[in-house]
Amino acid sequence: MSILNRPQKLGLIQFATGADKSTNLSRASDFVRQAASSGASIVVLPECFNSPYGTQHFSSYAEPIPSPGSTSTSTTVSADLSPSFIAMSNLAKDLKIHLIAGSIPESTSDNKIYNTAMIFNPLGELITTHRKIHLFDIDIPGGITFKESDVLSAGNTPTVFSVPEVGNIGVGICYDVRFPELAMMAARGKEQDGKDGVFMMVYPGAFNTTTGPMHWELLARARAVDNQIYVAMCSPARGEEGKGYPAYGHTMVVGPKGEVMKELQTEEGVLVVEVVPEKLQEVRRNIPVTTQRRFDVYADVSKAKP
Numbered sequence: 120m121s122i123l124n125r126p127q128k129l130g131l132i133q134f135a136t137g138a139d140k141s142t143n144l145s146r147a148s149d150f151v152r153q154a155a156s157s158g159a160s161i162v163v164l165p166e167c168f169n170s171p172y173g174t175q176h177f178s179s180y181a182e183p184i185p186s187p188g189s190t191s192t193s194t195t196v197s198a199d200l201s202p203s204f205i206a207m208s209n210l211a212k213d214l215k216i217h218l219i220a221g222s223i224p225e226s227t228s229d230n231k232i233y234n235t236a237m238i239f240n241p242l243g244e245l246i247t248t249h250r251k252i253h254l255f256d257i258d259i260p261g262g263i264t265f266k267e268s269d270v271l272s273a274g275n276t277p278t279v280f281s282v283p284e285v286g287n288i289g290v291g292i293c294y295d296v297r298f299p300e301l302a303m304m305a306a307r308g309k310e311q312d313g314k315d316g317v318f319m320m321v322y323p324g325a326f327n328t329t330t331g332p333m334h335w336e337l338l339a340r341a342r343a344v345d346n347q348i349y350v351a352m353c354s355p356a357r358g359e360e361g362k363g364y365p366a367y368g369h370t371m372v373v374g375p376k377g378e379v380m381k382e383l384q385t386e387e388g389v390l391v392v393e394v395v396p397e398k399l400q401e402v403r404r405n406i407p408v409t410t411q412r413r414f415d416v417y418a419d420v421s422k423a424k425p
């Protein structure tokens with residue numbers, strides 16, 4: 120972790136998207152402003168915040184995302200092609216916040232579509248992106264069938280970014296939370312002493328009314344307690360019954376002891392929670408699993424990362 124580890128207010132936005140992209144962007148922006156006015160300096164939007172969530176929608180809502188370092192005023196950025204990028208870059212800059220802009224369908228020059236989160240700094244610069252690594256392909260008879268891989272390509276790179284004077288944060292998207300390796304690698308960092316490991320994993324997501332009640336909270340708490348980190352899960356609101364994908368909601372933040380700190384229900388809203396990176400030291404001192412691992416008995420996955 121970086122040096123100062125200053126506490127921060129984290130804002131998570133739970134809202135329901137509709138068919139009109141520009142309305143989705145302006146509603147998302149209003150909610151982000153609300154979170155910032157409550158003191159949030161790091162704000163998160165849910166998975167697919169510029170479009171309805173569904174494989175039939177991804178290609179028509181997809182946009183190119185400019186390369187890291189770009190801002191809304193970069194000469195390479197087209198207002199016509201990348202309205203979501205521009206709106207989010209301007210928002211981060213106006214509000215002077217770090218913005219984890221959940222995800223949007225990203226189109227690329229080689230005709231692929233990714234499910235991609237954009238991460239901006241308070242200057243409105245794109246720091247990095249996270250392309251969903253594990254695509255949501257499931258079939259539960261009588262429950263839910265979904266096959267992202269029909270239209271989406273999978274990302275290949277774990278994502279960690281740094282908030283100066285606060286610490287490192289890892290990002291996964293929704294189904295990525297089911298794969299403990301990503302959080303484990305991020306929490307351990309490059310050095311085995313974990314000093315550059317993340318203090319928090321953030322997962323913009325869109326679980327549903329079949330798998331959400333089974334696993335949303337359980338997975339968040341599991342990733343938190345295994346790694347003794349904060350875990351933030353940011354969902355769309357439920358939306359109207361029978362209309363489109365039934366998002367689970369229940370946006371929540373889990374603390375490094377595995378405790379649910381704060382949670383929304385199914386309606387639209389903003390969750391603001393203070394996260395204290397230094398807290399990890401106390402939790403890891405009290406239950407010292409970080410120094411008791413037996414890599415002579417099992418492999419250390421954090422060494423296997425790219």
Ligand SMILES: NC(=O)CCC(=O)C(=O)O
Nearest residue numbers: 255293294325326327330
């Ligand atoms: N959007 C997603 O990846 C959904 C993941 C999900 O619902 C799950 O159960 O996992």
